[in-house]
Structures are given as structure tokens and as C-alpha cells.
Amino acid sequence: MQASRNILLDLFHAAVRRASPAHCLAPYLPxxxxxxxxxxxxxxxxxxxxxxxxxxxxxxxxxxxxxxxxxxxxxxxxxxxxxxxxxxxxxxxxxxxxxxxxxxxxxxxxxxxxxxxxxxxxxxxxxxxxxxxxxxxxxxxxxxxxxxxxxxxxxxxxxxxxxxxxxxxxxxxxxxxxxxxxxxxxxxxxxxxxxxxxxxxxxxxxxxxxxxxxxxxxxxxxxxxxxxxxxxxxxxxxxxxxxxxxxxxxxxxxxxTPRQSLEAAAQAARDAGLAAYVLSDQIEGESRVVGQVHAALARHVARHGQPFAAPCVLLSGGETTVTVQGRGGRGGRATEFLLGAALALQGEADVHVLAADTDGIDGSEDNAGAIVAPDTLQRAAALGLDARACLDRNDSYGFFAALGDLVVTGPTYTNVNDFRALLVGAPPASCG
Known part of the structure; x- marks a missing residue:
């Protein structure tokens, strides 16, 4: 499980590096x-x-x-x-x-x-x-x-x-x-x-x-x-x-651009021996709903090998939205996406998901995003956390903070918006 987390973090960092001004700006100067x-x-x-x-x-x-x-x-x-x-x-x-x-x-x-x-x-x-x-x-x-x-x-x-x-x-x-x-x-x-x-x-x-x-x-x-x-x-x-x-x-x-960063992450996955597919760099919509849709695709890949064969990485970007409904909750687009995905996955084996904002700050919190693993809901229940209640009050930050699953990078000094990576299947033994 740690190997899967490490792979997802490596892909996020590859996406951020591609968008670093130190690496991409000079050729455009007049x-x-x-x-x-x-x-x-x-x-x-x-x-x-x-x-x-x-x-x-x-x-x-x-x-x-x-x-x-x-x-x-x-x-x-x-x-x-x-x-x-x-x-x-x-x-x-x-x-x-x-x-x-x-x-x-x-x-x-x-x-x-x-x-x-x-x-x-x-x-x-x-x-x-x-x-x-x-x-x-x-x-x-x-x-x-x-x-x-x-x-x-x-x-x-x-x-x-x-x-x-x-x-x-x-x-x-x-x-x-x-x-x-x-x-x-x-x-x-x-x-x-x-x-x-x-x-x-x-x-x-x-x-x-x-x-x-x-x-x-x-x-x-x-x-x-x-x-x-x-x-x-x-x-x-x-x-x-x-x-x-x-x-x-x-x-x-x-x-x-977001597309360039997603392609950089896809290449990093391929270099690690994983098939990688960029779904889109223009996904919008309610974060929790987008999370549910991504989860449905990952489950289909995991169970039926369609439309992609596992193991593989699915990548997407864009800018989702959060309609605030609850009171007292904390969280941004990435963690709300992940909580929606976790509830839809229901502990699906060998599916790990990372979502993070490439600027290093998810909304107004101190995290870039978080990671969902097959045991996320099980560990939450053991702590007395109700995932659905957390989502209803827009408290995705509190949910993942309690699990120790936040991704905290600090500011990255760039910004190509949402980054999402779903690892479906066990990674090659050489990874991680």
C-alpha cells in the first residue's frame, strides 16, 4: 500500500515540476x-x-x-x-x-x-x-x-x-x-x-x-x-x-498548462512501468460528483479490465467546484472530490486515489490534497468518523486530517489547478 502512495506522490511532483517557472518561462522572453x-x-x-x-x-x-x-x-x-x-x-x-x-x-x-x-x-x-x-x-x-x-x-x-x-x-x-x-x-x-x-x-x-x-x-x-x-x-x-x-x-x-503537467505525470508513470491515460484536463462540476464518476470508472477497470487494463494510472485535471451546504466544515475541491470518491469506491481493492491542487493549497487550508486507499472508510469507522456526515457538512479536511492522509507540500510557487491520479491494480514490484 505504501508503494502505491509513493507512486501517486511522485506523479504529483512530476506534474508540479513541469509547471515550474524556472523550467518553462525563459524560452518565451522577447x-x-x-x-x-x-x-x-x-x-x-x-x-x-x-x-x-x-x-x-x-x-x-x-x-x-x-x-x-x-x-x-x-x-x-x-x-x-x-x-x-x-x-x-x-x-x-x-x-x-x-x-x-x-x-x-x-x-x-x-x-x-x-x-x-x-x-x-x-x-x-x-x-x-x-x-x-x-x-x-x-x-x-x-x-x-x-x-x-x-x-x-x-x-x-x-x-x-x-x-x-x-x-x-x-x-x-x-x-x-x-x-x-x-x-x-x-x-x-x-x-x-x-x-x-x-x-x-x-x-x-x-x-x-x-x-x-x-x-x-x-x-x-x-x-x-x-x-x-x-x-x-x-x-x-x-x-x-x-x-x-x-x-x-x-x-x-x-x-x-494543465495538459502539459498531466502529460509529464503520465510519462513519469510509464517510466515506472505503468500504463497511463490522461482522461481530460478540462473537467468541471461539483467536486463530490466528479469524485463519484472517477470512482465508477476505476471500479470498472478494476473489475472488468475496461476500457483500460490494470495496472494503470488514470489522470485528470480541470477545476471543479464546491457548493457549501454545511456549517463549520473545512476543505477544498481536492479533498471533497476524494471523499466523494471514497464513498463510491466502498473499499475497492487495489484502487488508490490522489487529488491535490498544484499550487500546494487546497482551498484555504494548509494541505495540497489527500490520498484515498482501499482501507480509508474502514479506518475512518474505527475512529468513529462518519464519511457521509463529513461530506454533508463539507468537512473533507477534518476527515482526512484525522486519518493522517493529507498531502502537505506547502506552496509550490506555480498553479495549473486540479491534479487527480487514480492507480488501479497492484503496481510493478520495481515501483515504490
Whole structure:
């Protein structure tokens, strides 16, 4: 059983390594311009991306800037000298994020056509780059953000609303940089890798509208102040759209994606002598339900050898959601997925499951994720834990913490979102 756990952990670490800015960012850097180079950015990978830029940028070429990342997400080995990094709150924005966004917006002013702006954008940037639109307060944004996080809305829906309540997201940051050339380097944390969704697309035109944002607020019954609703209704909070000349000549590059990390994990499994299959990097839906579906597939493989023969590893990514129903529970998408999977597996022999967030933080807890084994429910019952009751009150963290099955890595300084690996069958004797 320990060998199976070790294999799953190795696959998770292989996925994270593939998305490390130190390994993937430098090939996408343009040459220095005739003017100055300004680095602006936001996201959980922001500090690591800034460190990768500094390490690769020519020593004599001008370089300065400001990047905001989540508290505790500055790599200890980072020795930044030319790019300033500040920290702020995630997933609910705070005043530190607002101040950082104000400074970033100010730095974007007064640039020339000879200047280059390197925008380093990664998951988490929506909360970290929080500059409310005119007529919207930080408290308004905090309330809406908290409601969206609890609603079960998809990341695309959440970010549509966030864009239209912002003075810097939804393409507005790039518009401020005109006429400078803007090169955006992205680490994707969203299904489909749409640059307009990653961190709410601060440097790309926004195809969504105020009307879309209003429909999402109504769908999930989220209240906003009357004056904010009025500003959405009459289009005062509209974002820059595709075709806007201020985006002419801009470049956008995806330097790391969920698919690439899943493929890296699949190759690591094959190197260990296991067949590996990437199911999808775009899975969305309620975490517990997605867990049940994955469990059903694993059981079919284990019992019937279809559609894959065991032993094998099944991999998936994407971004699931948790609709908070209980009170007092703790946990994120990964552990809720796992609890749903454990209940569906019912101790299926030779099925082990790991789910974790590639940023090292599952929701707002201190774990990346957890592991389910064939004896998970049996051990829980021996401790007096009711798995179904824990799921009903959204207390997946408490469940796996009591079992000692949390995966705790600390911040990984990157973010390509959910990672799930199901090991079906006994691993080769050489593994682990």
C-alpha cells in the first residue's frame, strides 16, 4: 500500500515540476526593447515567474517592475533585485491587494512605443489584483467574491463578474499600457486555457459583457448594491472588447498548462512501468460528483479490465467546484472530490486515489490534497468518523486530517489547478 502512495506522490511532483517557472518561462522572453522594460504581474506563481525573468534577462538591459502574489508564496530561494514583489490575500481580496493594484495601474501610465511591458499572469490573479471599478468598494468586491466562491459558479462565471467590477482586469491593464508593446506570459489554471479567463484576463480583450455578469449574479442569487447593479445594467462598467486598437501588436504565450503537467505525470508513470491515460484536463462540476464518476470508472477497470487494463494510472485535471451546504466544515475541491470518491469506491481493492491542487493549497487550508486507499472508510469507522456526515457538512479536511492522509507540500510557487491520479491494480514490484 505504501508503494502505491509513493507512486501517486511522485506523479504529483512530476506534474508540479513541469509547471515550474524556472523550467518553462525563459524560452518565451522577447529581446530587450529600445526603451525600458517594465514587469507587471499577479498570481500565485508571480514571484517565481519574476525570479525566472530576472535570472534570464540580460544583465545590462534595463528591468524593473512590480508583481503581487499570495501571502507565503515567495520562494525562499528567490533573490529578486530588480522586480519588486508584494503579497496579498487570496481567495478573498484585501487592502494589500488593492494597494498593489493601484501601484501597478500607476506604473502602466506614461509608457512609449519604445517600451516593453512583460505581464506575468497566473491563477489567483483575480483576487490579488483587486482594484475596484468606479462606484464599487473593496467591501463590495469582497462580499461578491465570497458569495461566488460558495455558490458553485464555474471559474469562467466568477471571472466574468470580477472583470466587470474591476478597474484593471478584463483587458484594462493592457489598455493602460498603450502605446507600449505588451507581452503576456501565462501559467494557465483554467479549463480550456482561455487567456481571457486566466486571472480574469487583465491584458487581453474581454468577449463577455455587463449583461453576462448580471445574468450570472441573478443565476446564483448574489446581491450587489443598487448603484453597482445600475452601472452594470447601463453598461458603464463595460470592458475593452476584441478589435480594440489598444491591443494591436500584443503577444500572449502560455508557458505552462494543465495538459502539459498531466502529460509529464503520465510519462513519469510509464517510466515506472505503468500504463497511463490522461482522461481530460478540462473537467468541471461539483467536486463530490466528479469524485463519484472517477470512482465508477476505476471500479470498472478494476473489475472488468475496461476500457483500460490494470495496472494503470488514470489522470485528470480541470477545476471543479464546491457548493457549501454545511456549517463549520473545512476543505477544498481536492479533498471533497476524494471523499466523494471514497464513498463510491466502498473499499475497492487495489484502487488508490490522489487529488491535490498544484499550487500546494487546497482551498484555504494548509494541505495540497489527500490520498484515498482501499482501507480509508474502514479506518475512518474505527475512529468513529462518519464519511457521509463529513461530506454533508463539507468537512473533507477534518476527515482526512484525522486519518493522517493529507498531502502537505506547502506552496509550490506555480498553479495549473486540479491534479487527480487514480492507480488501479497492484503496481510493478520495481515501483515504490
Amino acid at each position: 529581446p530587450p526593447p529600445r526603451g525600458r522594460t517594465l514587469v507587471l504581474g499577479a498570481g500565485k506563481a508571480g514571484a517565481a515567474m519574476a525570479a525566472a525573468v530576472e535570472a534570464a534577462w540580460p544583465a545590462g538591459a534595463p528591468l524593473s517592475g512590480l508583481v503581487v502574489t499570495r501571502y507565503g508564496h515567495v520562494p525562499p530561494q528567490a533573490r529578486l533585485q530588480r522586480i519588486e514583489v508584494v503579497e496579498a490575500a487570496h481567495p478573498v481580496p484585501d487592502d494589500a491587494g488593492r494597494r498593489a493594484a493601484e501601484r501597478i495601474a500607476a506604473l502602466a501610465q506614461g509608457l512609449t512605443a519604445d517600451d516593453l511591458v512583460l505581464c506575468l499572469i497566473s491563477g489567483g490573479g483575480s483576487a490579488l489584483l483587486s482594484l475596484p471599478a468606479p462606484g464599487v468598494s473593496l467591501a463590495d468586491k469582497q462580499r461578491v467574491n465570497q458569495a461566488l466562491l460558495r455558490s458553485g459558479a464555474t471559474i469562467g462565471e466568477m471571472n466574468c463578474v470580477r472583470k466587470h467590477l474591476s478597474a484593471i482586469k478584463g483587458g484594462r491593464l493592457a489598455a493602460r499600457c498603450a502605446p507600449a508593446r505588451v507581452v503576456t506570459l501565462l501559467i494557465s489554471d483554467v479549463p480550456g486555457d482561455d487567456p481571457a479567463v486566466i486571472a480574469s484576463g487583465p491584458t487581453v480583450p474581454d468577449p463577455t459583457t455587463c449583461a453576462d455578469a448580471l445574468r450570472i449574479l441573478e443565476r446564483y442569487r448574489i446581491e450587489v448594491p443598487p448603484e453597482v447593479r445600475a452601472a452594470l445594467a447601463d453598461g458603464r462598467l463595460e470592458t475593452p472588447k476584441p478589435g480594440d486598437p489598444r491591443f494591436a501588436g500584443h503577444e500572449v504565450h502560455l508557458v505552462a
